[in-house]
Amino acid sequence: MKTVDKPNVVIVIFGATGDLSKRKLFPSIYRLYQNGKIGEDFAVVGLARRPWTNDFFREKVCESINESESNHQIDLEAFASHFYYQSFDVTDSSSYTHLDGLLNDLEGQYQTDGNRIFYLAMAPEYFGTIANQIEQNGLKESVGWTRLVIEKPFGHDHASAKALNNQIRLAFNEDQIYRIDHYLGKEMVQNIEVIRFANGIFEHLWNNRFISNIQVTSSEKLGVEERARYYDRSGATRDMVQNHMLQMVALLAMEPPIKLTPEEIRSEKVKVLRALRLVKPTEVENYFVRGQYGPGPVGKGYREEAPELTDSITETYVAGKVMIDNYRWAGVPFYIRTGKKMKEKSIKIVVEFKDIPMNLYYKDEAKRHPNLLVINIQPDEGITLHLNAKKAGIGSIAQPIELSYTNNGVDGINTPEAYEKLIYDCIIGDTTNFTHWDEVAYSWKYVDAVLDAWSKTEPLFPNYAAGSMGPKAADRLLEKDGFHWWPITD
Numbered sequence: 001m002k003t004v005d006k007p008n009v010v011i012v013i014f015g016a017t018g019d020l021s022k023r024k025l026f027p028s029i030y031r032l033y034q035n036g037k038i039g040e041d042f043a044v045v046g047l048a049r050r051p052w053t054n055d056f057f058r059e060k061v062c063e064s065i066n067e068s069e070s071n072h073q074i075d076l077e078a079f080a081s082h083f084y085y086q087s088f089d090v091t092d093s094s095s096y097t098h099l100d101g102l103l104n105d106l107e108g109q110y111q112t113d114g115n116r117i118f119y120l121a122m123a124p125e126y127f128g129t130i131a132n133q134i135e136q137n138g139l140k141e142s143v144g145w146t147r148l149v150i151e152k153p154f155g156h157d158h159a160s161a162k163a164l165n166n167q168i169r170l171a172f173n174e175d176q177i178y179r180i181d182h183y184l185g186k187e188m189v190q191n192i193e194v195i196r197f198a199n200g201i202f203e204h205l206w207n208n209r210f211i212s213n214i215q216v217t218s219s220e221k222l223g224v225e226e227r228a229r230y231y232d233r234s235g236a237t238r239d240m241v242q243n244h245m246l247q248m249v250a251l252l253a254m255e256p257p258i259k260l261t262p263e264e265i266r267s268e269k270v271k272v273l274r275a276l277r278l279v280k281p282t283e284v285e286n287y288f289v290r291g292q293y294g295p296g297p298v299g300k301g302y303r304e305e306a307p308e309l310t311d312s313i314t315e316t317y318v319a320g321k322v323m324i325d326n327y328r329w330a331g332v333p334f335y336i337r338t339g340k341k342m343k344e345k346s347i348k349i350v351v352e353f354k355d356i357p358m359n360l361y362y363k364d365e366a367k368r369h370p371n372l373l374v375i376n377i378q379p380d381e382g383i384t385l386h387l388n389a390k391k392a393g394i395g396s397i398a399q400p401i402e403l404s405y406t407n408n409g410v411d412g413i414n415t416p417e418a419y420e421k422l423i424y425d426c427i428i429g430d431t432t433n434f435t436h437w438d439e440v441a442y443s444w445k446y447v448d449a450v451l452d453a454w455s456k457t458e459p460l461f462p463n464y465a466a467g468s469m470g471p472k473a474a475d476r477l478l479e480k481d482g483f484h485w486w487p488i489t490d
């Protein structure tokens, strides 16, 4: 259900003393307030076990904004006065009764029309319990709408995700559940649909007759930081591929929806995820490469990051050849790769077009420069089209040229952070950029097949150096198909 553009709302954050709240949620709510997307009639209730007071919580909120926003134009204290804190144990039902009282008071004070967002910024093992406690203690029975925002990871595999979904669905309807995938809030990820469906020159060529392969990279310079416990149970496949990487593949591969509504877009994405070719256990080596970083030019190896990681066989890198068995994409590999402690931070999509049948200018095949459409998602935002043109001067020699568009340069503004957009979408009831259960389910089925196959053999880790571009086997994955990874820096 889509509601008005500037509704009044109370946002309840479970896990308000944690890292995500501090780094992403408070600054995003601040920017929405600063940009006039939310008015004065809003309140935020922070919940966690620590015995903080309202004042101390507000100080923490101001600190987090000072750390992330160099340019704040409004009175921070006035903004922070909308924040309230309750010491809360999510497993204790008396906490919920107390919370209901606080929400009723705030709803009177701020005229928030009974609209409530419950944001679960907590470890996933609590998601089901919290959803049920909210329902059983009557917190959904306000006069306005209620929405539940759930952070990743949504399950550990298909079976656990399904069990979690069933549990949450006892308390909330699908249209009240907002499963966050923050990549769907990134400006250039949202731009994929526009680039495809608003440009005849691309969409007519967007198929297996004209595209030879598509490469999707999300490389990070960071390691596991403070999240070793979570990450070691997860690994790059669950942490990045099941969600962000497959979501980008779905947006690149989907058919044009008949309308730009959440339901129609989702239905097209689901069709792509259903068409992913499941990797057979005996063929996993042909399709996927896993890696773990060892010591290298930028520091220590994964196994030295924390005492509990000494013997870890968790993958910090994955590269894969994803095949979509449908009419449009038969035979076109979508290569994906993601990893920690790599050489560069870069999120980039490269669409490589097939060469023309008889190239008069590049007779030597090895010297050809295929046309590329590069979608730069981060750190730069924009697109670059790689073409060939005549080299100036005498003679008729072709040379590669680039046409570039940089998002920030044209709009003259910093694009909003992903979380800022997604929180706003949730406030206005737009589910387009949240993942529906069907998408989650098919994505898990796909990565489960890979993980099951891997679980049968012990990897030879570490196999790439911290600060490199990943294991050599990931290069061979493309070389055997006659391709190579395009550079992720210009």
Ligand SMILES: NC(=O)C1=CN([C@@H]2O[C@H](COP(=O)(O)OP(=O)(O)OC[C@H]3O[C@@H](n4cnc5c(N)ncnc54)[C@H](OP(=O)(O)O)[C@@H]3O)[C@@H](O)[C@H]2O)C=CC1
Residues within 6 Å of the ligand: 014, 015, 016, 017, 018, 019, 020, 021, 047, 048, 049, 050, 088, 089, 090, 091, 120, 121, 122, 123, 124, 151, 152, 153, 230
């Ligand atoms: N941090 C990040 O960059 C990202 C995080 N996420 C996801 O967001 C969620 C939160 O992550 P993150 O903020 O890093 O985690 P943290 O470990 O930093 O925070 C966990 C929060 O939960 C609270 N908490 C723990 N147990 C209880 C309890 N029994 N009752 C009430 N509160 C409790 C903690 O507060 P206290 O100890 O005071 O109770 C703390 O506020 C996770 O699902 C994570 O996977 C997703 C993407 C990125």
Ligand SMILES: O=C1O[C@H](COP(=O)(O)O)[C@@H](O)[C@H](O)[C@H]1O
Residues within 6 Å of the ligand: 218, 220, 239, 240, 347
């Ligand atoms: O969801 C996650 O994403 C981040 C990478 O996000 P980005 O926006 O910086 O590309 C990753 O570091 C983290 O491990 C993962 O949980």
